[in-house]
Amino acid sequence: MSEVAQICSDLIRFDTTNPGAGERPAAEYVAGLLSEAGAEPVVFESAPHRTNVVARIPGDSPEALLIHGHLDVVPAEPADWRIHPFSGEVVDGCVWGRGAVDMKGTLSMTLALVRDWARRGVRPERDLVLAFLADEEATGEYGSRYAATRHRELFDGCTEAISESGGYSVQAQDARVYPVAVGERGTAWMRLTARGVAGHGSRPPVRNAVAELCHAVSRIASHRWPVRLTPAVSALIDSLEEILGERIDRDRLEEEAERLGRVGTLFRAQIRNSANPTMIQAGYKVNVIPGSAVAHVDGRFLPGLREEFLETIDRLLGPGVTREFVNLEDGPSAPMEAPFFERMCSALRAEDPAARPVPYVMSGGTDAKAFARIGIAGYGFAPLLLDPGLDYLGMFHGVDERVPVTGLEFGVRVLDRLLASPSPGVT
DSSP, X not given: OOHHHHHHHHHHHSOOBTTTTOSXXXXXXXXXHHHHTTOOOEEEEEETTEEEEEEEEOOSSSSEEEEEEEOOBOOOOGGGOSSOTTSOOEETTEEESTTTTTTHHHHHHHHHHHHHHHHHTOXXXXXEEEEEESOTTTTSTTTHHHHHHHTGGGGTTEEEEEXXXXXXXXXXXXXXXXXXXXXXXXXXXEEEEEEOOOEETTXXXXXXXXXXXXXXXXXXXXXXXXXXXXXXXXXXXXXXXXHHTSOOOTTSHHHHHHHHTTTTHHHHTTSSOEEEEEEEEEXXXXXXXXXXXXXXXXXXEOTTOHHHXXXXXXXXXXXXXXXEEEEXXXXXXXXSSSHHHHHHHHHHHHHOTTEEEEEEEESSOOTXXXXXTTTOEEEEOOOBOOOTTOOTGGGTTSSSOEEEHHHHHHHXXXXXXXXXXXXXXXX
């Protein structure tokens, strides 16, 4: 088994479910691998067992690049999986388990690369800051937010960053599209509260909190958000038209996304804001009208559209329901017209002549938000060459998550091209 596959398998076997027992054992494993490669990892905890690891690999230039990823994973129910989600087994050429794509596979590529460099005496072109973080699958409070504020000095010199959710292949006719993320939608996780008058369930209600809340949630769920084409999404669609050799009707983008299949998923969720009700809590007995009811909504808004999003939510809530934020973060963006963006694209094309890199905006969110606050422009670049039949995006938080061993090995080669000094020297 190749080293990258072995590291990925080992990382998956650490159950770092969030919420759960924490990331400490996985963090200690990572720190050990880095130490063996000659690095001096800094290990710190934001709370018991919420462990983070940061290491700097000296390069030929003090200007630094941040490579960050998260050690935690979302829950997995073993009964739903073909292979146990924390086994890390290699079956049918893939490493299986929770975190294989989100994002222990990516972490394994970084670790395998720096260990290979140590053996060969290779230096990176510029300083690399490697961050292995806790709590990305929640708010990042115990991971990226804590690291960026309480340990800001560890990221000195970092101007750009790469992390998950970009650089993977999507088959498009005779070409392979590689979306390189230049931004992501902002996050507005909201707690909605309706307050009414408690009373007996058999009597006419004075003001029923459950009903008020349900009406508000229904208005939010059924709202048709308008299409808003940001520059990055517009550039993506332009690129796809060129690659596919056909026009994509901008007046029917949702239908066009459906028609284009997996290529269409690259823009389907990124053309508008969204708000999805996810939890409701109310009442304690069938014949009692409760005095309050609570719901949670996962809101996402495109870069620059925060105020429009919140104004719409407030209108949909109506006067009887209030909101408060569980998490509110703007959508970060990084420049498309930048030398580093072109370098990522060139590294992909060098390893895959059929590669057609395109700019991309993530529908969800990552730790890039926390680092954007301290001036680091974040890109989604975790290169993977995938079998066309593998539903990569569908495995994020899904069942039977797995990553091809050959895809991981491809990713290590791409990162080597991107990050190694043109004239490797002995460290």
